[in-house]
Amino acid sequence: MSCHKASKLVAIVDDDDSVRGTLQELLRSAGFSSRAFDSAEGFLASGNQQETACLITDIRMPGISGLELQAKLNAERCRIPTIFITAHGDEEMRFKALREGAVEFLQKPFDDEVLIESIRAALNR
């Protein structure tokens, strides 16, 4: 299965309600439409992968982690430009994520300008 990104949908995956909610609000204020999921499983089950133009995901979550989600999507030949946001990312993790095709690796709390720029870049690819 392959993905074709006709839409400009941004997907957010984070298990923390407040981070997820405020992130969605931030994107809305910047003019992006987004869908939020509280787990990687939720995102995979939603069937939104194909139309997702950009994925913003936390790394450490109960169940499938952000890195595992990236690997699964890659295995499905669904290479969505992915931005990782994490509270405790180390260099090794960052390296691994970028090697697997991540467009950005952000430490929480992050600069909104950097995030928005990354999303724009991802959507215009």
Added chain:
Amino acid sequence: MANLAKMKLAPGPAWFVTLRYGLAFASVAAALGLARAFVYFHLPQPFGAFAISAIALTFWYAGTAPGILAAVLSSLVRSYLFDATTSTESRVLFDLVFLVFALLMTRVARERNQLELRVAERTAELTRSNENLKREIAERNQAQYLTGQVFECSPDAILIIGTDYRYKRVNPVHARNWGRPAASMVGMHVADLLGAEFFEQRVKPFLDRCFAGESVRFEDWFENALGRRYSAVSYSPLLSDSQRVEAALVIGRDLTEHTLASEALRHAQSDLAHASRMTTMGELTASLAHEVNQPITAAVNGASTCVRWLTRDEPDLAEAREAALGVVRNARRAADIINRIRSISKKGESKRQLIEIDEVIREVVVLLRNEAERYSISIRTHFDVNFPKVMADPVQVQQVVMNLIMNSFDAMKDVDRTRELVIRTRRAKDRQLMVSVTDTGVGLPSQQSDQIFDAFFTTKSHGLGMGLRISRTIVESHGGRLCAADNSPHGASFSFTLPIPIDSPE
């Protein structure tokens, strides 16, 4: 009485019987001899009178049967030796006189016997009551001696205070405590010894309750000649014969050393518990940082959003306001978490208060949520609803819960199956509340399951082996118990109990 009478009338030993009947013969023989002597000296023949005397004598001293024998003998002697010539009528008259006399004497002897019996009984009774009296006096003396010894030799201060608040009696310990002779304190007003203010505020209220008939106990610090002392004092009312309180018996036990020692112990325990908490928090640094970082991230997101709504070409104040409120909410949440961490890390005296156990557990779970996530452990809680509150130190209870949860995490880190932690609260028997922490980890060390509560026992590469030990001390100091069991099919279950206060509703 009947027994005594029978004994008295029984014949007795053979020699006594011989003696008694011998008296009959001897007395009649004596009467005969005397009568013969009278005849010899040409005096009127008085055998009758002598015989009567002999019969009386025999009855009196030898009893009824010998008396009758004496009467018969007298009759025979008189008939054959003195009045051989007298007429039958006069013989009969004489015999009749002897017979009537003998009957009379029988009665007299019986009365005398009964009298003697009665006297003997009275004497026995008197002897008995005399002995009882002696024993009572001895017992009373002993009791008095004991009371005196207790009063004089007691290691506690003992004093008697009259309803006029004056000392009636004080023992040597009390005298020593105040550095003055006991005798000089008798008659003294309590306020004069303790100071008017101390007396009015800290002594008189208790004394008055005691004088109203109540037994009062309290503990307090006192300043006396020995310095600042901590004493346990009891006031007991002393009643007069008419059941009125006429004085207070005061017993004061000096607990200063004991109190200081237990305070020092409490301090040491509290220090140790604090050190252990700090160790735990140290292990949790990464998770706690994450836990604080989440609401801060949300707050920063909110603030960025707010700025974006405000800096648009057409600022949207309503949206900006919404976003700003979110910032406030999330910043508060971050502060709450920091406060929780701070209250657990805080070093302080144990403070007992009525707590809701579920709430206390929930706070710990919040702090450990991220740590659980890190090891893919799911935490489930089953709280029994409508639990009464328990009297406990919330920080210490949190420490116990945190310690049990952290142990479970450690036990599950390396197992290759579902990693699940279940925290359950429920009501146990004997007015106890039970909290159990069950995991699917490696279980208890099989050979050493009885040693897990020992100090410095650990199966971990990190850790001091003090966690369970301290937890047990904390739980036991709250009047509860902490125990462990293997869980089926795998894992372990640790549970502790806390007593439900008596006055809380069922």
